[in-house]
Amino acid sequence: MQRKVIIAGGGTGGHIFPAIAIANALKKIEPDIDILFVGALGKMEMEKVPQAGYPIEGLEIAGFNRSNMLKNLLLPFKILKSLGQARRIMQRFQPDVVVGVGGYASFPMLKQAQRKGIPTLIQEQNSFAGKTNKLLGKKAKKICVAYDNMEVFFPADKLIQTGNPVRNSITQSAVSKEEALAHFGLSKDKKTVFVVGGSLGAKSINEALLPLLPTFEGKNIQLIWQTGKPFYDTARSAAAPYATQVKVFDFINLMDFAYKAADVVISRAGALAIAELCVVKKPVIFVPYPFAAEDHQTSNAMSLVNKKAALIIKDHETGTQLGTTLFSLVQNKALMEQLEQNIGTLGNANADMVIAKEVLKII
């Protein structure tokens, strides 16, 4: 009989892309499996999931707004409404299992599944679990995690350390460095730096790059610069005089090409960025986003820095330190090799399959 799976969650790439990786792995094991995604209306998953070839339904749900308290007045009503929507989706689709990847839509879907006694599995990407996942974890059948010591947040007997699932396009990329450079219109005779500020872009990194742009040519450096949407126009205008060696994007769809082209990466320290960098084995300078819950990006990054597998710059020091750290790294071949070697020992390219098998086991 055809089995049915709902994958719920999203909000940012760090939840959406692991969800897609799990879906692809489920399809690989069971090609006729029926998978439905459930996301939040207006969020990135409503675009990225259909692009990956899966149907998605959107709930009217939003997160707690820390910067505008007025917006939270409607939150209880939105949660109630989304619980109703989730119930109707469950009735219509009749899933055998519901997988939660975190982010807005996870809560109503998993809550309704647990009320109905349908098995649920949580995939927690971070070293710190948020309130909702902790709550849902009590009734989940399995919780797949990527970091040690997660029994602080979840019942120990439900935990499985699987690592974070990385997309096949990255783990099995067949593109060569030459092809990747050609794709971006870049030279093979320069050092290529790939700057990525998580799925939404990083303001502090973007601002720190502006004064450095005129210096890159003299240092034989070229740049693939992912800015996020809000900074895109500013970056495009600032980079216009250096268009040969600075390529600007609001979002990069072919991440495997960008990783392959790079000699060095400057990145936020989101859990999926880290999982991917360990698989592609690149020297990286992390600039953790300091306002993520419990500052988890700094703990994520420090777990690599402590193993001499990455460098780190604090967000508020980016303006003064990004240039000096980057320029000294690209000139230090021994350090580049050491970082590359050490980060390469931390990669886990088959977490997607391990998680998919756990999903099928609990049906």
Ligand SMILES: CC(=O)N[C@H]1[C@@H](OP(=O)(O)OP(=O)(O)OC[C@H]2O[C@@H](n3ccc(=O)[nH]c3=O)[C@H](O)[C@@H]2O)O[C@H](CO)[C@@H](O)[C@@H]1O
């Ligand atoms: C500000 C914040 O709270 N961020 C959280 C969010 O980050 P965010 O969504 O930025 O997550 P990650 O860095 O973990 O992952 C980004 C994902 O988007 C992809 N990507 C990124 C840029 C791009 O141009 N193209 C592209 O495809 C990456 O390949 C990766 O798969 O979720 C992560 C996983 O729960 C958390 O660890 C982060 O702390």
